[in-house]
Amino acid sequence: MLVVSGLGQRFGDLVALEDFALEVPSGAWVALLGPNGSGKSTALALIAGLLPITAGRVTFDGLVHGASPTDVRVRAAIGVVFQSPSLDPKLSVAENLGLCALIRGLSSTEGAARIAELTAALGVADRMASLVAELSGGLRRRVDLARALLARPSILLLDEPSAGLDESAFRRLWEFLVQSRARDGLTVLVATHRPEEAELCDRIVVIDGGKKVAEDTPDALKRRVSGDLVILESDRLDEVQSILAQTLGLSGRRSADQLVLESEAGHRLVPRLAEALPAGLLRAISVRRPSLADVFVKLTGSSLAA
Numbered sequence: 001m002l003v004v005s006g007l008g009q010r011f012g013d014l015v016a017l018e019d020f021a022l023e024v025p026s027g028a029w030v031a032l033l034g035p036n037g038s039g040k041s042t043a044l045a046l047i048a049g050l051l052p053i054t055a056g057r058v059t060f061d062g063l064v065h066g067a068s069p070t071d072v073r074v075r076a077a078i079g080v081v082f083q084s085p086s087l088d089p090k091l092s093v094a095e096n097l098g099l100c101a102l103i104r105g106l107s108s109t110e111g112a113a114r115i116a117e118l119t120a121a122l123g124v125a126d127r128m129a130s131l132v133a134e135l136s137g138g139l140r141r142r143v144d145l146a147r148a149l150l151a152r153p154s155i156l157l158l159d160e161p162s163a164g165l166d167e168s169a170f171r172r173l174w175e176f177l178v179q180s181r182a183r184d185g186l187t188v189l190v191a192t193h194r195p196e197e198a199e200l201c202d203r204i205v206v207i208d209g210g211k212k213v214a215e216d217t218p219d220a221l222k223r224r225v226s227g228d229l230v231i232l233e234s235d236r237l238d239e240v241q242s243i244l245a246q247t248l249g250l251s252g253r254r255s256a257d258q259l260v261l262e263s264e265a266g267h268r269l270v271p272r273l274a275e276a277l278p279a280g281l282l283r284a285i286s287v288r289r290p291s292l293a294d295v296f297v298k299l300t301g302s303s304l305a306a
C-alpha cells in the first residue's frame with residue numbers, strides 16, 4: 001500500500017504542491033483529478049522518486065521512499081508511465097523492451113516471455129520490429145505501458161494516460177488495464193484532467209492549486225451536487241438572473257453564456273421558469289444530471305478544462 005502524507009513542492013516562489021496526502025491500498029485504483037497546473041504531475045514525480053522529496057513522506061508497504069537502502073526496493077515496486085514516453089525513438093519496440101528487461105534484471109527467458117505476453121495483450125506484438133519513432137501516439141503509449149509493467153510493479157503510476165489518444169485507443173488502453181486488474185490485481189494511481197477517466201477508478205482525489213479539495217468515490221462525489229442541473233441559455237443572462245432572484249428567489253452559477261441552477265426536481269422547475277421569464281428571453285433550457293465536471297466547479301469555483 002502507498003501512503004503519502006504532508007507532501008510539498010516549491011519551484012522558486014511557486015507552491016506546486018502543499019501538505020498533500022493520499023493512500024492507495026493494494027489492489028485499489030485511485031484517480032488524481034484536477035485541471036492543468038494543479039500539481040498532479042509533480043505529485044506523481046515525487047511518488048515515483050523522479051523529484052527529491054523535500055517536504056512530507058512517501059511510504060510503500062511501510063518502506064520510506066527517499067531513505068536508502070530501502071529506496072531501491074520502493075523504486076522497483078513502482079511502474080511509471082509519464083506524459084513523455086520513456087522509450088528510445090531510434091530503437092525498435094523489441095530493442096526498447098529487451099533493454100528494459102535487462103535493466104530490470106529479468107533473465108532472458110523470463111524477459112522474452114513477459115514481453116511476448118504484454119505485447120500480445122496490448123496489441124503491439126506485430127510491431128516489434130518498428131522503430132518507436134514510427135509509431136502513432138496510441139501505439140507508443142501502449143509500448144510504454146508494456147515497458148512499465150515488464151518487471152511486475154506492485155503499483156502503476158499513470159500520468160494523463162489518454163492524452164493525445166483517440167476514443168478507440170483510449171478504450172483499448174483501459175480495457176487492458178481492467179483485464180490486468182482482474183488477472184494480476186493491478187494497483188493504479190492515475191493523474192488526469194478528464195472526469196470520464198477518473199470515473200473509471202474506485203476513488204477520486206480532487207486536486208486544485210496544489211491542494212486536495214475532496215476525496216471520495218465517483219458516485220459520492222457526484223451526490224455533492226444535489227438533484228438535477230437546469231441549464232439556461234440567453235444573450236441577456238444578467239436580466240434572467242435578476243428576474244429569477246426577484247420572482248422565484250433563485251440564484252444560479254454563471255458559466256460562459258449559461259446560467260446553471262441546481263434543483264431537486266428539474267422537470268418541475270422548468271415550467272415555473274418559463275412562466276417567470278418573458279417570452280423570447282431564453283435561447284434554450286435543458287435539464288441534466290450532474291457530472292464530475294460540475295462537482296469540480298462546485299468544489300473549486302473554476303472549471304476542469306481551464
Ligand code: ADP
Pocket residue numbers: 011014015016034035036037038039040041042043
Ligand atoms: P499538472 O500535472 O496538474 O498539470 P504540474 O504538477 O505539472 O501540474 O504543475 C504544477 C505547477 O508547478 C504548475 O504551475 C507548473 O507550471 C509548475 N511546475 C511544474 N514543474 C515545474 C518545474 N520543473 N519548474 C518550475 N515550475 C514547475
Ligand code: MG
Pocket residue numbers: 037040041042159160
Ligand atoms: Mg501534468
